[in-house]
Amino acid sequence: MAIDRRKQVVEAAAQSFSLFGYKATTMDQVAKLANVGKGTIYTFFDNKEELFDEIMNSLIQEMKRVAEAEYDPAGSFFDNLNRVLGRILDFREKHQLAVKMAHEVRDIGTPKALEGLNRLESAILSYIQIKVQAAIDKGELKRCDPEVTAFVMLKLYLALASEWQTAHDPLEKEKITELFQLYLLRGLANE
Amino acid sequence: MAIDRRKQVVEAAAQSFSLFGYKATTMDQVAKLANVGKGTIYTFFDNKEELFDEIMNSLIQEMKRVAEAEYDPAGSFFDNLNRVLGRILDFREKHQLAVKMAHEVRDIGTPKALEGLNRLESAILSYIQIKVQAAIDKGELKRCDPEVTAFVMLKLYLALASEWQTAHDPLEKEKITELFQLYLLRGLANE
């Protein structure tokens, strides 16, 4: 059986983007790592950007599987949301590619890396939005715009789970759950 | 009466930092604008950083006055919070110095400009935190950590009022008020 050169290219690219980032990954390097002539890459992908898009798509798919695996159809909306968000942030924090992209954006602002992260965030928002809509339909949540609500939920979670740390001790996972419920679910108003 | 050279320096510096940013403001320029020898600046301020700190302190003071002017002791907490936050963001958006610092951080990441903006945010957070504590004491809000709560309120407001715009049409001021109340005050849970 012939060797699957496309797979070789994709795996080499994934490794290289994860290890060195978008800018520092060269097509020569990917070709060498894949044990393939450089021209071969261009029979599968029109250019570097499309190769990168394919790798990002895999990351997004993988994240969706991880999220879906954490989701419990029998559980409550907030319990699920909390667990899924926690799992997604943890995934993003540990996945080499996602980490590298975030660093590259922070350090040198590579536009393609930023675009990749934005696509990742969009995927997360779509996922939450669908769950919010379902919860509204089931009567578990008040009527509200699912898109804005998903956006607010992600922002609030990010604020508590990662932005807070830039100036304070990190909050415990249980503390985040509790705060998330207090602020968004029950509300702050007395009576 | 002798001319107040310190005031001249401070006013020239404020003008220059607002117009050109931190990095592009030179001490020679400030001296010339202030009609003062360069050495004179150094009799009042040890270095460029301290001069900038003085200007930022004025901005923070000014913002506090603006916030306090918007605050109505007879009104409800959320009504006040909403109006004060709106006023503060508007102030920040229109004040040359604040705008210039934000651009400088985005474009070239000047550390001192970032530090300035962080100090501005800290001042806002302290202000909200005090009002939150008062509202808890009055029984208007549930018991909660005032520091985390102030942080969440600001983040939520920023998310709705400015981050949302990066990918969508801006939300109306009344819409923001309504969402802010729905999410944080009343909560999303049904029943």
Add this chain to the structure above:
DNA sequence: GATTGACCAAAAATGAATTATAGTCAGAAA
């Protein structure tokens, strides 16, 4: 027909020479 790597134009990195800048201080002005 699939694969390759030498090749090319264009972009990026380098670094030596030049310019600009923060901060000093000897002396002028008040």
Add this chain to the structure above:
DNA sequence: TTTCTGACTATAATTCATTTTTGGTCAATC
């Protein structure tokens, strides 16, 4: 004496011509 100044210096930033690297191509090879 005291206050103020701008020429001066060491260092940092900027240019820009030169070199190196890179994404992408395509005639030759398998």
